[in-house]
Amino acid sequence: MQSDGRPPVLELKGFSHTYLDGTPRASEAVRDVSFRIYHGERVGIVGATQSGKSTVVDSFAHLLRLGQGQVFYEGEDVAAPGYDRGRLRREIGIVFQQPDSQIIEDVVGADVAFGPTAAGLSANETRERVEESLNTLGLPYPDYRLRYIHALSGGQRRRVAIAGVLAMHTPVLVLDEPMAGIDPRGRKELLELLNRLQRDRELTLIVCSASLTDASLLCDRFIVLDRGTVVMDGPVREVLREADRLAELDITLPEPVVGAREMQKLFPDFPTDVLTEDELESELLERLGTA
Amino acid sequence: MLELQRNVIFGQFVETGSFIHRMDARVKIAATSVLIVASFLIDSFLGFAIVLPLFVAIGVVSKIPLGYVLRGSQIFLAFLVFILAFQVLFYPGDVSQSSYLWRWGILSVSTEGLYTAGIIALRVILLYYVTTMLMLTTSLVDLTNGLELIFGPLQRLKIPVNELVLVFVIAIKFVPIFIEEMERLARAQTARGVPFDEGGALTRARRIGRLLVPIFISGFARADTLTIAMNTRSYRGGRYRTKFRQMRASPSDWLALTLVTLWVLVAWIV
Numbered sequence: 025m026q027s028d029g030r031p032p033v034l035e036l037k038g039f040s041h042t043y044l045d046g047t048p049r050a051s052e053a054v055r056d057v058s059f060r061i062y063h064g065e066r067v068g069i070v071g072a073t074q075s076g077k078s079t080v081v082d083s084f085a086h087l088l089r090l091g092q093g094q095v096f097y098e099g100e101d102v103a104a105p106g107y108d109r110g111r112l113r114r115e116i117g118i119v120f121q122q123p124d125s126q127i128i129e130d131v132v133g134a135d136v137a138f139g140p141t142a143a144g145l146s147a148n149e150t151r152e153r154v155e156e157s158l159n160t161l162g163l164p165y166p167d168y169r170l171r172y173i174h175a176l177s178g179g180q181r182r183r184v185a186i187a188g189v190l191a192m193h194t195p196v197l198v199l200d201e202p203m204a205g206i207d208p209r210g211r212k213e214l215l216e217l218l219n220r221l222q223r224d225r226e227l228t229l230i231v232c233s234a235s236l237t238d239a240s241l242l243c244d245r246f247i248v249l250d251r252g253t254v255v256m257d258g259p260v261r262e263v264l265r266e267a268d269r270l271a272e273l274d275i276t277l278p279e280p281v282v283g284a285r286e287m288q289k290l291f292p293d294f295p296t297d298v299l300t301e302d303e304l305e306s307e308l309l310e311r312l313g314t315a
Numbered sequence: 316m317l318e319l320q321r322n323v324i325f326g327q328f329v330e331t332g333s334f335i336h337r338m339d340a341r342v343k344i345a346a347t348s349v350l351i352v353a354s355f356l357i358d359s360f361l362g363f364a365i366v367l368p369l370f371v372a373i374g375v376v377s378k379i380p381l382g383y384v385l386r387g388s389q390i391f392l393a394f395l396v397f398i399l400a401f402q403v404l405f406y407p408g409d410v411s412q413s414s415y416l417w418r419w420g421i422l423s424v425s426t427e428g429l430y431t432a433g434i435i436a437l438r439v440i441l442l443y444y445v446t447t448m449l450m451l452t453t454s455l456v457d458l459t460n461g462l463e464l465i466f467g468p469l470q471r472l473k474i475p476v477n478e479l480v481l482v483f484v485i486a487i488k489f490v491p492i493f494i495e496e497m498e499r500l501a502r503a504q505t506a507r508g509v510p511f512d513e514g515g516a517l518t519r520a521r522r523i524g525r526l527l528v529p530i531f532i533s534g535f536a537r538a539d540t541l542t543i544a545m546n547t548r549s550y551r552g553g554r555y556r557t558k559f560r561q562m563r564a565s566p567s568d569w570l571a572l573t574l575v576t577l578w579v580l581v582a583w584i585v
Contacts, residue, residue, distance in 0.1 A: 044318070044320060044321060047321060047327045047383050047386075048331065048379065048380060048383055049327070049329060051461075082502065085505075087505055087506055089318070107510075108506070108573075109510070109513075110510060113505065113506055113507075113510075114508065116506075118506045120503050121507070122503075123502035124529065125499050125500050125502075125504075125506065125529070126506065126507055127529065128504055128507060128525065130510065130528070138507065138508070139508055141509040142507075142509075143508070174532055188507065189507075
């Protein structure tokens with residue numbers, strides 16, 4: 025996806041960050057992280073807790089003091105003096121781990137409208153975007169428009185948070201642990217929705233997670249973090265081939281991969297880069313046929 | 316970017332393993348009380364000059380960087396200057412004509428006004444410094460145990476000591492949690508287009524207002540969770556519990572307390 029000559033959408037160059045740097049409570053979150061993400065890529069940033077995923081996400085929209093290392097958006101250094109941070113934040117939509125923190129207004133409709141209004145869209149356009157986003161997320165506009173957000177369930181609040189970001193029509197969409205607190209059916213719906221949106225809007229999609237279960241169905245490439253540094257970076261299947269190492273890093277593997285690792289006890293050459301149950305089955309049948 | 320945790324250190328605990336950190340919490344609380352009383356009794360610049368080395372000593376022995384404490388006290392100090400400006404300008408006491416330095420209507424600057432304001436400033440700073448140092452050097456567990464042991468005898472008068480101490484400690488503990496929460500909210504809202512990191516001081520202050528409702532909601536939710544957690548673990552107040560780790564004050568702890576008391580007495584008598 026890097027052949028079109030455009031600069032990468034996002035690039036981190038030697039990015040390091042220590043929270044409360046210079047105080048006795050300083051804690052290093054990431055160290056010397058570098059990677060490039062190109063237009064239309066679907067990237068999973070995976071790692072156990074404390075691996076630095078959320079810090080990396082915050083760096084994309086310049087939500088941290090950028091001391092060591094650089095962050096580039098569309099080839100421009102976001103920390104350069106005079107850089108338009110407002111524009112940067114209008115183009116990178118982030119859905120945070122805790123949906124409550126990014127809710128600004130108290131009523132669903134008003135909150136989803138916040139971004140488009142702040143970006144200067146007309147009332148009509150804003151209304152259309154709100155309606156579209158809420159409907160897409162399975163919160164019918166007429167029913168939910170005037171509901172109080174704090175009276176909604178956790179899963180519904182997450183949907184409102186996502187709708188608020190979708191309404192911005194950002195070219196880059198970043199989701200930090202999007203599946204937390206969502207039931208299996210909601211998960212499936214959200215997966216389909218994100219895949220569809222990514223295709224239709226040619227989004228650059230970045231998903232953070234400690235579990236590869238959903239990320240492997242959403243992404244083409246994984247960047248694996250461990251204790252603040254990048255330890256693997258490559259296509260999904262390539263990364264999955266090193267299932268043992270992933271397990272050591274405390275990363276939850278997808279079900280088919282777990283099955284494949286079990287199979288390795290019987291067939292040492294059994295591949296672990298299986299994405300679906302069907303693939304697992306055909307690999308197994310193939311081996312049973314020859315045995 | 317918004318890093319409130321740097322600017323407000325109230326209620327934080329910083330482990331450096333120093334002598335002050337290892338002191339018996341009861342002795343530390345007693346010494347703090349002595350210093351608090353002293354801050355009210357001392358009323359001359361000479362007295363404050365005498366206790367100054369004691370404060371420097373506390374700071375040095377605790378191994379907590381001075382820069383960290385100062386930076387974390389910026390907001391407090393700015394507020395203090397603001398209040399003291401009023402104290403000077405509207406000084407109500409008797410002022411002899413010759414000591415006016417500047418006068419305009421009801422506003423004035425006089426030597427008496429400056430003197431009183433100076434004493435008050437030192438008093439408040441002393442008070443703030445002592446309590447901040449107590450919290451920076453004492454873990455909440457130690458603080459709770461120490462207070463419970465000190466006020467334990469009041470239990471016989473049917474005063475719910477454990478509950479009161481618990482409320483006090485939770486109140487303190489919630490300050491850093493709130494500050495962290497505010498930081499998180501500000502960051503998430505910045506991402507959505509409320510620029511907390513731009514504009515003048517007044518604009519920024521007004522934006523903080525946006526955080527109040529979510530902060531209160533999360534605060535109540537947190538309190539609720541804490542209550543449920545305590546109930547499920549059958550919390551009934553500390554008096555029904557025995558302690559695995561008994562507090563024991565060492566001779567050097569008592570020596571430190573005696574030294575502080577004597578020092579303060581000298582400063583008061585002078």
